[in-house]
Amino acid sequence: xxxxxxxxxxxxxxxxxxxxxxxxxxxxxxxxxxxxxxxxxxxxxxxxxxxxxxxxxxxxxxxxxxxxxxxxxxxxxxxxxxxxxxxxxxxxxxxxxxxxxxxxxxxxxxxxxxxxxxxxxxxxxxxxxxxxxxxxxxxxxxxxxxxxxxxxxxxxxxxxxxxxxxxxxxxxxxxxxxxxxxxxxxxxxxxxxxxxxxxxxxxxxxxxxxxxxxxxxxxxxxxxxxxxxxxxxxxxxxxxxxxxxxxxxxxxxxxxxxxxxxxxxxxxxxxxxxxxxxxxxxxxxxxxxxxxxxxxxxxxxxxxxxxxxxxxxxxxxxxxxxxxxxxxxxxxxxxxxxxxxxxxxxxxxxxxxxxxxxxxxxxxxxxxxxxxxxxxxxxxxxxxxxxxxxxxxxxxxxxxxxxxxxxxxxxxxxxxxxxxxxxxxxxxxxxxxxxxxxxxxxxxxxxxxxxxxxxxxxxxxxxxxxxxxxxxxxxxxxxxxxxxxxxxxxxxxxxxxxxxxxxxxxxxxxxxxxxxxxxxxxxxxxxxxxxxxxxxxxxxxxxxxxxxxxxxxxxxxxxxxxxxxxxxxxxxxxxxxxxxxxxxxxxxxxxxxx
Numbered sequence: 001x002x003x004x005x006x007x008x009x010x011x012x013x014x015x016x017x018x019x020x021x022x023x024x025x026x027x028x029x030x031x032x033x034x035x036x037x038x039x040x041x042x043x044x045x046x047x048x049x050x051x052x053x054x055x056x057x058x059x060x061x062x063x064x065x066x067x068x069x070x071x072x073x074x075x076x077x078x079x080x081x082x083x084x085x086x087x088x089x090x091x092x093x094x095x096x097x098x099x100x101x102x103x104x105x106x107x108x109x110x111x112x113x114x115x116x117x118x119x120x121x122x123x124x125x126x127x128x129x130x131x132x133x134x135x136x137x138x139x140x141x142x143x144x145x146x147x148x149x150x151x152x153x154x155x156x157x158x159x160x161x162x163x164x165x166x167x168x169x170x171x172x173x174x175x176x177x178x179x180x181x182x183x184x185x186x187x188x189x190x191x192x193x194x195x196x197x198x199x200x201x202x203x204x205x206x207x208x209x210x211x212x213x214x215x216x217x218x219x220x221x222x223x224x225x226x227x228x229x230x231x232x233x234x235x236x237x238x239x240x241x242x243x244x245x246x247x248x249x250x251x252x253x254x255x256x257x258x259x260x261x262x263x264x265x266x267x268x269x270x271x272x273x274x275x276x277x278x279x280x281x282x283x284x285x286x287x288x289x290x291x292x293x294x295x296x297x298x299x300x301x302x303x304x305x306x307x308x309x310x311x312x313x314x315x316x317x318x319x320x321x322x323x324x325x326x327x328x329x330x331x332x333x334x335x336x337x338x339x340x341x342x343x344x345x346x347x348x349x350x351x352x353x354x355x356x357x358x359x360x361x362x363x364x365x366x367x368x369x370x371x372x373x374x375x376x377x378x379x380x381x382x383x384x385x386x387x388x389x390x391x392x393x394x395x396x397x398x399x400x401x402x403x404x405x406x407x408x409x410x411x412x413x414x415x416x417x418x419x420x421x422x423x424x425x426x427x428x429x430x431x432x433x434x435x436x437x438x439x440x441x442x443x444x445x446x447x448x449x450x451x452x453x454x455x456x457x458x459x460x461x462x463x464x465x466x467x468x469x470x471x472x473x474x475x476x477x478x479x480x481x482x483x484x485x486x487x488x489x490x491x492x493x494x495x496x497x498x499x500x501x502x503x504x505x506x507x508x509x510x511x512x513x514x515x516x517x518x519x520x521x522x523x524x525x526x527x528x529x530x531x532x533x534x535x536x537x538x539x540x541x542x543x544x545x546x547x548x549x550x551x552x553x554x555x556x557x558x559x560x561x562x563x564x565x566x567x568x569x570x571x572x573x574x575x576x577x578x579x580x581x582x583x584x585x586x587x588x589x590x591x592x593x594x
Contacts (some may be wrong), residue, residue: 128186325370
């Protein structure tokens, strides 16, 4: 019997390298040295473009590679495949469309991730606007709009809207949506397009331009390399915008695996999972008891409605007022989130973390969690929601909220827990404006001696760490980034995402970074904080803005640890009372905001 020899990895690599060199040499020898004008499906392809697999490397530039498989001209820009519909060499522009729209095998031709021109040689042509596509929203959009029916079902809604339409028609909270994808579109005749079908609008495409250097204007494909004048928009906030507008890759990938046929039906739970639902020391409520406590989940008792479940105010038989979270779906993913909250909140004890009173049994008809009732809404409500009143949240109160929130997160991190969904709507406030951090359904426990967890990005638009989004590596610094967004919310009273703002200001993190870098913080700060008139407030806000700037750095190694954030905030607070008369200090501390 012959025994096969095992080839070691280094030898294999060397052999492959030799074969590669031989193949490359052979190809170069046999190919022509000229750079010819070519056609693909009637499209003329010449300098500065080159056809992949046919043209020599010195012909054109790599960034202008066009493939012609199956007679379909395709260019790849920032990992996005685009159909080349036409090239206008006389004014250095080309007409493109999303390739998935032309894929006949795609049952739901929708944009799957945000298109970006960062670090490319291209710029948008005139009359270019953006189409905003919202996926997995809890509530439908009421106005007449482009419905994306193939990506919707009875409980999750998807739709698209032009950016230029937002100011006139759009008044919609995107916190109810799981993903947002922005794609460019041409708007030469916007009036006509508004009456077109969604797919036809995507097929119409958009224009990109490129700019040649002066010494190569008029160059034909003559074997010389062309130097392009790069039009690259570089800024610290660029990656953050790309991250908010995020595309949520995991969401789209998950939907594509299911052919975008979403279902809210119940699925059976593995017995091993079900046994873990009832943990020692966790009180198990019956469904009947909680149904009675909430008066059959009366909509008038609803406290909030998030992406994963609704929360109701209830009163138990023993007289305790509670908040009951009812998860929308009883499936494996919801069970995992359910178990996550039970596991974390039964082990964590901190004055600024919400307390869990118990949950339903695995035998219950719904997955229900019972928390202490926090009566004063969320930080989001007080900053830009239903509880906003003029000067209702002083700077002293906001700073204290920041300190208590950071303290809770630092405690979680010291316990190897990453919250993963830090946002103002998950920061509850009691009647004294004391903080209770809530919602641990997405939280992760970091294993011992591990610096990160590799997992698909999850969280809320506008708060997601851009490095986590790009590298799939979740660390405690991801919470630090999200907390940086909360700090800016406290300073500005603006929402984390506002699609009616200018393109580079949609993400609050990008807006804040630009204002801070350009010494325009006064344009960002909430006018009710007396930033201009009160020197003490101005000094503290400047210091908090500087801390937020550090938290919002794209690279996680440049961000501080949460324990250091707590120390900085407390130092800012303590310095606020330096050299202030004792009577004034007493007056401040007795104010109802404390």
